[in-house]
Amino acid sequence: METIRPEAVADGQAPLSSVEVVSKVILPDSSNSTFFKNAGLATYSLKTPSAAEQALPTIHEEFVEIRKRSEAAEEALARTQQLYEDMKKRQEENNLVLQRIL
Known part of the structure; x- marks a missing residue:
């Protein structure tokens, strides 16, 4: 299972909020996201069936x-x-x- 690692936060920049982190994890078209696959859910795709x-x-x-x-x-x-x-x-x-x- 893929894990999300914390990214370095530049000086003066706020860390990602929980919502932003979750949105990165469950983004269905993200090339590094396996959330939907691991959950057994289909993701929306623009490819031809x-x-x-x-x-x-x-x-x-x-x-x-x-x-x-x-x-x-x-x-x-x-x-x-x-x-x-x-x-x-x-x-x-x-x-x-x-x-x-x-």
Whole structure:
């Protein structure tokens, strides 16, 4: 992590205020500032987004659609498992009835 070192203050000049120090640290376009990167925050940039960055919204939409399909498939599987258990129970009951008859 980068540290800010105090700069020498010329005679007759006031040291930087806390606000000035903080503004230097969090200035997003500063070449030596790592505050936003370390905090995991995006910084505003004038550069053109890369092809990958431009594709992100589309990829996100596809992800959401796949998640919906996955949830629907899981619900269908749960219903199928319940039907199977119900049929298995009925089969066991039918087997008991047949054993009594025979």
